[in-house]
Amino acid sequence: MDVFVPSDVSDKTVQLTLIKMAPGRNGQRATVIGRVKTCHQSMILLDVKGQSVGQIFTPDEVYSIDVLANEAPVEQVRLNMPTLVTVRKHLVVNHGVKLSVVNRMTEKEAWDYHEKDHADHFADLGHRHGAVNHPQEGDQ
Numbered sequence: 001m002d003v004f005v006p007s008d009v010s011d012k013t014v015q016l017t018l019i020k021m022a023p024g025r026n027g028q029r030a031t032v033i034g035r036v037k038t039c040h041q042s043m044i045l046l047d048v049k050g051q052s053v054g055q056i057f058t059p060d061e062v063y064s065i066d067v068l069a070n071e072a073p074v075e076q077v078r079l080n081m082p083t084l085v086t087v088r089k090h091l092v093v094n095h096g097v098k099l100s101v102v103n104r105m106t107e108k109e110a111w112d113y114h115e116k117d118h119a120d121h122f123a124d125l126g127h128r129h130g131a132v133n134h135p136q137e138g139d140q
Helices: 087-095 107-122
Strands: 013-021 029-040 043-048 055-057 062-067 077-079 127-129
Touching: 013 043, 029 055, 087 107
Parallel strands: 077 127
Antiparallel strands: 013 029, 013 062, 029 043, 043 055
16 A cells, blocks of 8 residues: 555544464454544554554555444433423533523423423434423422
8 A cells, every 4th residue: 555545534443454464364464443543644543442552554564444334323321300400401411502592591491491302302312311200399
């Protein structure tokens, strides 16, 4: 391989097939799997799975680069239902509601907003809640 093409592999999980042969593998080339930290025409820095320190590879060491399929999809997580006291922060952190909007809401308005948005928890939101407990005024 003469040069690396940075845009093709930057920040992707790849398998490098090295020019050197793997010891004891009947003539098979050695392979390394990891995430590309940085890539230039003269080298590639790879975060190798199972190692705490990245490895640098030069074009004269690499036979081929294969971009691997995307990692496992992110799954929806279960969160406890917020309370009247925590619902405003929950809207900012977990629903992406702007601070300027949340800071103009009362706790009750924030709760009502969350309840209106609650149907989305079963669709494409990053989290869902267990049993719905409707908090009462003064719940901590």
